[in-house]
Amino acid sequence: MWVRQITEIFSSWLLVLTLVLQNILKSIYRIRKVPFIFLILVLFFGHCPSPIVAEGISYTIYHFWDERPNQASTEVTTSSFSISKKILAHTGMFMDIELDQVTSPPLLDGATGASRPAYKKEESFIRNRGQIIAGLEQALGQNSTISGSLYISQEIDYQSFAVFASYSQDFLQKNLNLLLTTSINQDKVGYIDSKQNFFEEPKEKRDLSLSVTQVLGPTTVFSLTGSYSEPSGKLSDPYRAVKIGDQLLPEKHPDERYRYSVTSKLNQYIIPLKAATLIKYRLYIDQWESIRRKGVTSHTFSAKLNKYITENFIFSPWYRYYIQDNVYFSNSDYQYSSSDLYYTGDYKLQAFESNSFGIASTYYFRGLVGADSDWSFIQNASLRLEYFRYWNTNKFAGNILEAGLEYAF
Amino acid sequence: MNRFLYSIGFCLSLCMCVSCARVKPYERQYLADPIMELESSTRKQSLEEKFLSTMEGSSGGENGIAGGCGCAK
Numbered sequence: 001m002w003v004r005q006i007t008e009i010f011s012s013w014l015l016v017l018t019l020v021l022q023n024i025l026k027s028i029y030r031i032r033k034v035p036f037i038f039l040i041l042v043l044f045f046g047h048c049p050s051p052i053v054a055e056g057i058s059y060t061i062y063h064f065w066d067e068r069p070n071q072a073s074t075e076v077t078t079s080s081f082s083i084s085k086k087i088l089a090h091t092g093m094f095m096d097i098e099l100d101q102v103t104s105p106p107l108l109d110g111a112t113g114a115s116r117p118a119y120k121k122e123e124s125f126i127r128n129r130g131q132i133i134a135g136l137e138q139a140l141g142q143n144s145t146i147s148g149s150l151y152i153s154q155e156i157d158y159q160s161f162a163v164f165a166s167y168s169q170d171f172l173q174k175n176l177n178l179l180l181t182t183s184i185n186q187d188k189v190g191y192i193d194s195k196q197n198f199f200e201e202p203k204e205k206r207d208l209s210l211s212v213t214q215v216l217g218p219t220t221v222f223s224l225t226g227s228y229s230e231p232s233g234k235l236s237d238p239y240r241a242v243k244i245g246d247q248l249l250p251e252k253h254p255d256e257r258y259r260y261s262v263t264s265k266l267n268q269y270i271i272p273l274k275a276a277t278l279i280k281y282r283l284y285i286d287q288w289e290s291i292r293r294k295g296v297t298s299h300t301f302s303a304k305l306n307k308y309i310t311e312n313f314i315f316s317p318w319y320r321y322y323i324q325d326n327v328y329f330s331n332s333d334y335q336y337s338s339s340d341l342y343y344t345g346d347y348k349l350q351a352f353e354s355n356s357f358g359i360a361s362t363y364y365f366r367g368l369v370g371a372d373s374d375w376s377f378i379q380n381a382s383l384r385l386e387y388f389r390y391w392n393t394n395k396f397a398g399n400i401l402e403a404g405l406e407y408a409f
Numbered sequence: 410m411n412r413f414l415y416s417i418g419f420c421l422s423l424c425m426c427v428s429c430a431r432v433k434p435y436e437r438q439y440l441a442d443p444i445m446e447l448e449s450s451t452r453k454q455s456l457e458e459k460f461l462s463t464m465e466g467s468s469g470g471e472n473g474i475a476g477g478c479g480c481a482k
Contacts, residue, residue: 062460172431173431173433213447215440218439219440221447259468259469267445269439269440269442269445275444278446282467284467286466306444306445306446322465322467324465354464398460
């Protein structure tokens with residue numbers, strides 16, 4: 001019964017997506033096709049009763065480009081399509097498909113730059129990556145839900161497979177929520193050498209996190225998340241090299257890492273301003289090797305304001321500050337020594353500070369058309385635009401531009 | 410490590426101290442407003458985390474689903 005229903009839902013989705021793709025270009029020139037496509041979507045998805053997941057469909061595109069001294073930009077373009085929908089009385093499902101394209105400039109010194117096969121180091125390299133996340137969420141009574149999902153990503157020299165599970169429980173008339181999340185990743189880290197021979201090594205990661213969310217009042221919510229992560233296996237980038245004395249050698253990291261973090265968030269609605277502030281602080285500590293040697297310690301503080309400019313337009317500036325120290329085996333000037341077991345060329349394991357500043361805007365189309373219009377279906381749509389800039393004390397800066405369209409069922 | 414445990418203890422204590430507050434379902438209009446971002450999507454969190462984890466040595470603390478490489482650095 002379950003298998004049959006899920007199969008029917010998937011096959012119907014594929015049909016709808018195929019129709020949309022076939023008609024999307026025509027729709028640009030023959031706009032009357034658009035209501036027809038949405039009619040199919042509404043007819044299909046409209047038969048299900050009230051949701052346990054936020055039901056909707058969204059498409060988001062990100063473009064990232066970096067700035068480094070004396071070097072061309074690395075660019076990343078990401079397209080993401082998501083859908084979430086209730087499929088049975090107490091069951092929802094969600095799916096996310098994401099495609100990345102990373103364009104890397106030629107390497108100048110062989111020791112920096114984006115990860116790429118060794119035989120491509122003297123020319124621009126384009127890396128494509130595909131990712132699918134699919135999962136189910138099941139309500140267990142009025143106050144608890146469980147969910148599970150699968151994650152698969154694939155690129156030319158990296159594969160990742162993960163299983164996620166979570167359990168959510170409400171207490172005290174939904175004033176207190178506990179969320180327990182766990183996951184297991186099984187990755188294969190590949191390496192393509194200068195003769196195009198392929199090698200790969202395993203990497204595993206186990207995660208566990210517990211979130212406590214407490215309603216403090218009619219306008220205030222506080223949450224606290226503690227998380228633990230244990231990556232192991234191939235933890236260094238097989239393409240990154242380190243200058244040791246006069247030699248350029250592949251970096252070598254320990255094969256065990258233990259990561260801990262505590263994140264606190266405070267969300268406050270400010271009624272007179274029709275705005276909400278979101279303040280977040282995270283403490284992060286990690287350790288390396290089975291004897292737990294010192295890793296990175298970092299502090300992250302961020303603040304965001306969401307402000308209604310009009311009833312249908314939200315403006316959201318935000319700022320984030322980050323500071324970390326260095327891992328015990330990082331060194332800006334390695335000299336060959338038989339006692340040094342590990343070397344890193346990764347600036348992310350050195351001490352630095354970073355700042356990020358972003359502006360976002362969200363527009364809800366509900367104010368554009370009346371409920372009796374032929375176009376009333378667009379009342380459930382919203383458009384989101386965001387730009388943010390990141391810069392750090394290692395002379396690295398990055399920019400991200402995001403545009404997203406969402407449609408709530 | 411001790412500092413980490415003290416921080417967890419402090420925050421949990423703070424949470425326990427305030428957990429007596431009760432807000433009725435009909436008092437939740439502001440909590441349910443989209444600008445409170447209490448139901449921000451898992452996918453969105455993972456994308457932000459993915460970009461920042463390629464530029465910094467820390468990750469975690471969110472409940473988003475993330476993995477793979479797609480290394481920009």
